Amino acid sequence: MTPEDLLALLVTHRQSLAADLHDEEDREEVAAALRELREAVTADRSAAPAMRRLRRALSALPPGHPVSDALASRRYAADGTGGRALPTADAVGTVLNLLEPPAAPAVPGAPAVPDAGPSPESGAGPSPGSGESRALDPGEPRAPEAGELPVPDPGELPVPDPGQLRAPGPGDSRAPGPGDSRAPEAGELPVPDPRQSRAPDPGEPPAPDPRELLAQARERLLSAPALTEREHAALLSSHGDQPGLIRLADPRPGSSTARCPRFQFRPGTLQPLPVVLRINGLLRADLDPWGAADWWLGANSWLHGVPADLLGTLPDEELEGAALELVEAD
Structure with a gap:
């Protein structure tokens, strides 16, 4: 079975291929091997390393899968010219498109990326109202980029009414005592409480000794x-x-x-x-x-x-x- 035959088999069973590669790392390794194979075919260079990587990645398929059975029962034969019959880049892309994760969706409500306008080489200036980008004036707030939360203007924040402020009552939070644990601050990892650490269960088997293994x-x-x-x-x-x-x-x-x-x-x-x-x-x-x-x-x-x-x-x-x-x- 030639590499071309293997890719034809992958195209035929591409739906079950994606379903039976349960582990995300296995799926990514098969996709990476296919990308390497497509680059080799497109550049007209040796695809042997990519095919070896692809066969190793496909060994993650469970026994009984048509591709797994084909890999176990057949070896890859050279064609009559002394090389190997290689698949087309389109055939590789058909399987690859099914395994690669889809592009991240656009964030709803995110501002559109402004048009960069004509290139400097053209000599033409931007036309008014075309959405071109420009330098910000001093003190002018920067518009948030796609996926970025807007930063509020400090002058627009509400000022609390002094009449609504009061001293803490009996039911409010208090200063921590000597035996209390301190809440972690922003960016600080919580320190585990030694009193809450669990003692080893007497029924749990001990970790195996490497020398014994x-x-x-x-x-x-x-x-x-x-x-x-x-x-x-x-x-x-x-x-x-x-x-x-x-x-x-x-x-x-x-x-x-x-x-x-x-x-x-x-x-x-x-x-x-x-x-x-x-x-x-x-x-x-x-x-x-x-x-x-x-x-x-x-x-x-x-x-x-x-x-x-x-x-x-x-x-x-x-x-x-x-x-x-x-x-x-x-």
Whole structure:
């Protein structure tokens, strides 16, 4: 499916696209990617970065949406000229107009913006009564701009009648006492009253310890099927220290060798899968084996499954594309 096919699909399902992007940040990211794509198409430059950004943004769509299903089941093929079939700027604008927020409405009763009159280059002066702007005379009040509240003239403010003023009565407000809290002044943040702070509820669970979460994640990865010590020794004997394989140092008592997850090999053999070695290279498994193992053994929203479980089910290009999207996003 070419980028042009993807935009045609977005145009067809543009109403459900706007409805299913519930998060405002997701909608804005899709709109920003479409704006970048429209600029690239209009300027006749490479649209590959914009398409990658658009595919990442569209991954926020829920499973079952036609666009989400198309992204999960198809890869983008190059056209016969070696490039990619690009959509038109009008097609991009059709989807973009539905996602971009509407312009702010005019404030009722706001004064119209005065006409600037002819430009100085024309040599013609403004004609009387045309609504042209002019310099204000000294002491002349400035007219409020659109959306701005008018400032009252101090000379027009009503003067209170001295006969209506009286001293505070028993029911009126009083000066604050020693134990009273002071009301915040304009522009000042209120200070919370320590007497009103809530003690922690004994029934509330404590916040998780980051070290405990890390230990749980490592335990999950170490519990995945892996080579036995005998198989690991045979691997070293036949292939040597095979670069590109994930090896996890097992800190648990009684473990003398590193754990080598079994999904990296052809079933029933010690032959590494070429696609696994390529993706491990993309994920820099030599520097971060735990991060690479977590990508393989964790749920992947782009692939709608666990990558290790999808080996042999999805095309190798689909798995490599998902790993590449992660690397490029970083």
